[in-house]
Amino acid sequence: MTRILPVLTILLALLLFWYAMAVHMNAPWQNTLNNRAGLENVPFMDFAQQAWAQDKPVLPAPHQVVSEIWNATIALDITSRRSLAYHGWITLSATLLGFAFGTMLGIVLAVAIIHNDASDRSLMPWIIASQTIPILAVAPMVVVGLGAVGLTGLVPKALISMYLSFFPVVVGMVKGLRSPEAIQLDLLRTYDASPVQVFWKLRWPAAMPFLFASMKVGIAISLIGAVVAELSNASGGGLGVRLLTGSYNGQTIQIWAALFIAAGLAAVLVAIVGGAEKWVNGRMGARA
Amino acid sequence: MSVVQAMDLGLTFPAGDGDVVALKDVNLTIGKGEFVSFIGPSGCGKTTFLRAIADLEKPTSGTLSVNGQTPEEARRARAYGYVFQAAALYPWRTIEKNVALPLEIMGYGQAQQHERVRATLELVNLTGFEKKYPWQLSGGMQQRASIARALSFDADLLLMDEPFGALDEIVRDHLNSELLKLWDRTGKTICFVTHSIPEAVYLSTRIVVMSPRPGRVTDVIESTLPRERPLDIRETPEFLEIAARVRDGLRAGHSYEEEHV
Numbered sequence: 001m002t003r004i005l006p007v008l009t010i011l012l013a014l015l016l017f018w019y020a021m022a023v024h025m026n027a028p029w030q031n032t033l034n035n036r037a038g039l040e041n042v043p044f045m046d047f048a049q050q051a052w053a054q055d056k057p058v059l060p061a062p063h064q065v066v067s068e069i070w071n072a073t074i075a076l077d078i079t080s081r082r083s084l085a086y087h088g089w090i091t092l093s094a095t096l097l098g099f100a101f102g103t104m105l106g107i108v109l110a111v112a113i114i115h116n117d118a119s120d121r122s123l124m125p126w127i128i129a130s131q132t133i134p135i136l137a138v139a140p141m142v143v144v145g146l147g148a149v150g151l152t153g154l155v156p157k158a159l160i161s162m163y164l165s166f167f168p169v170v171v172g173m174v175k176g177l178r179s180p181e182a183i184q185l186d187l188l189r190t191y192d193a194s195p196v197q198v199f200w201k202l203r204w205p206a207a208m209p210f211l212f213a214s215m216k217v218g219i220a221i222s223l224i225g226a227v228v229a230e231l232s233n234a235s236g237g238g239l240g241v242r243l244l245t246g247s248y249n250g251q252t253i254q255i256w257a258a259l260f261i262a263a264g265l266a267a268v269l270v271a272i273v274g275g276a277e278k279w280v281n282g283r284m285g286a287r288a
Numbered sequence: 289m290s291v292v293q294a295m296d297l298g299l300t301f302p303a304g305d306g307d308v309v310a311l312k313d314v315n316l317t318i319g320k321g322e323f324v325s326f327i328g329p330s331g332c333g334k335t336t337f338l339r340a341i342a343d344l345e346k347p348t349s350g351t352l353s354v355n356g357q358t359p360e361e362a363r364r365a366r367a368y369g370y371v372f373q374a375a376a377l378y379p380w381r382t383i384e385k386n387v388a389l390p391l392e393i394m395g396y397g398q399a400q401q402h403e404r405v406r407a408t409l410e411l412v413n414l415t416g417f418e419k420k421y422p423w424q425l426s427g428g429m430q431q432r433a434s435i436a437r438a439l440s441f442d443a444d445l446l447l448m449d450e451p452f453g454a455l456d457e458i459v460r461d462h463l464n465s466e467l468l469k470l471w472d473r474t475g476k477t478i479c480f481v482t483h484s485i486p487e488a489v490y491l492s493t494r495i496v497v498m499s500p501r502p503g504r505v506t507d508v509i510e511s512t513l514p515r516e517r518p519l520d521i522r523e524t525p526e527f528l529e530i531a532a533r534v535r536d537g538l539r540a541g542h543s544y545e546e547e548h549v
Contacts, residue, residue, distance in 0.1 A: 181376075183372050183373075183374060183376045184376055184378075186344055186370075186372070187370070187372065187376055188393070189343075189344060189363070190342055190344070190363065190368070190369075190370040191366065191389075191390045191393045191394065192363055192364050192366060192393075193393045197393050201389065201392070201393065202378070205378070205380050208380075284379075284380035285379065285380055285381070285382065285421035285423075286379075286380075287423055
């Protein structure tokens with residue numbers, strides 16, 4: 001109870017602030033509507049209710065977003081092109097595939113970097129440079145370019161996810177694989193251990209906490225990568241497409257609903273990685 | 289037959305502002321079954337000498353042989369077990385898995401691993417703690433586990449670098465007498481680095497006194513104490529006499545005024 005109460009208090013404060021802002025931001029248009037209808041001196045509570053019930057509000061009220069999410073997921077056939085569950089699944093599958101690619105690429109690069117000084121110096125600058133390019137500029141080129149050679153659908157989007165998510169994994173794993181202290185490396189040297197044994201007995205287990213920290217960041221930005229990639233290919237569907245069509249048509253409620261689904265998805269994915277981390281920690285004898 | 293033989297051994301670490309001479313003209317022969325302590329102030333090269341025997345540092349002059357081989361050959365032949373200042377147990381391995389680590393690396397079979405882990409844990413009085421993780425053990429027990437790890441593959445030479453330096457005196461006394469019993473039972477050759485005079489005198493058959501700048505051997509003291517040593521031997525005149533000689537040796541080799549120059 002003592003842990004839930006502060007959380008609920010903050011949540012309540014945010015909701016109140018949101019409702020207040022919805023009145024404030026929707027007021028100009030509501031005034032215009034009321035003037036046209038000849039309504040004058042509308043009492044404040046009635047005015048607020050009008051402001052929270054507009055079709056295309058500047059800022060939709062929380063309950064409008066919630067009901068839109070409900071209508072577009074539970075209340076709708078999953079195969080419908082308007083179903084957020086359908087679009088969410090498209091985004092999720094690209095995210096997961098891209099995350100798997102990105103994690104593997106990140107680990108492979110990190111292993112190459114720590115074992116070979118030349119690859120450290122030749123790869124690392126490119127890896128860092130790759131992240132300085134705005135993904136919004138790269139994504140259309142990749143998606144359209146691959147589309148031109150006949151590669152469409154899941155893979156181009158997963159590649160964008162990979163492009164974003166391999167980076168934290170490389171950086172984290174380079175640090176993690178280098179984390180064993182000199183004394184632990186000396187110990188293995190006294191046993192005349194081979195480099196492969198040093199890797200699997202010492203470096204890999206020592207890097208586990210770093211891997212999970214990186215994967216938590218990686219999976220969240222994988223989702224962002226998938227959404228951004230979808231903006232470049234409106235016919236493919238996905239949450240990014242719902243965001244795009246929502247903004248074309250001024251469907252703010254639809255935009256917010258898609259945003260919340262994406263945020264919820266990211267939260268669930270990060271929680272799953274966190275759960276896997278806990279499980280591995282338990283297997284590795286960490287203090288409960 | 290000598291286990292360790294050093295002749296005119298020198299080891300210099302290159303450094304930007306003038307080289308550091310860690311060891312200079314060290315001549316020493318350690319015979320089988322001896323318990324030799326190396327004592328001296330920090331910077332005297334005692335740890336460096338131990339690491340050179342273990343092929344963790346390369347001498348820059350002179351010759352050093354271990355079991356009649358070069359240190360590298362001896363290391364590849366797994367001729368020694370090394371105990372570090374810190375226990376350096378792997379936190380993700382249980383005590384039995386930690387002790388089995390060298391056995392896994394050296395390719396022992398499962399049954400043999402199990403038997404050796406059991407035997408060495410018994411030797412260091414850790415039976416019953418096989419399934420515990422390092423953080424569940426006290427500092428003294430962790431260091432005992434690390435000794436078991438060094439003993440598990442039964443090398444004849446044990447190199448110990450201030451293994452009890454981080455422990456309190458009560459635990460240290462206890463582990464010292466345990467170590468003596470272990471040495472007596474196994475007949476191993478032990479090289480033991482310390483900066484405690486009572487510890488060196490209590491444990492050793494021979495005490496090598498070293499001094500810094502450059503690191504060198506200033507005195508080698510043969511102990512006249514019997515092999516059987518109860519803890520209260522440390523109050524006998526004979527013990528105190530040897531301790532006094534070690535202290536004199538340390539003082540002679542090390543002028544404290546120099547430190548401030």
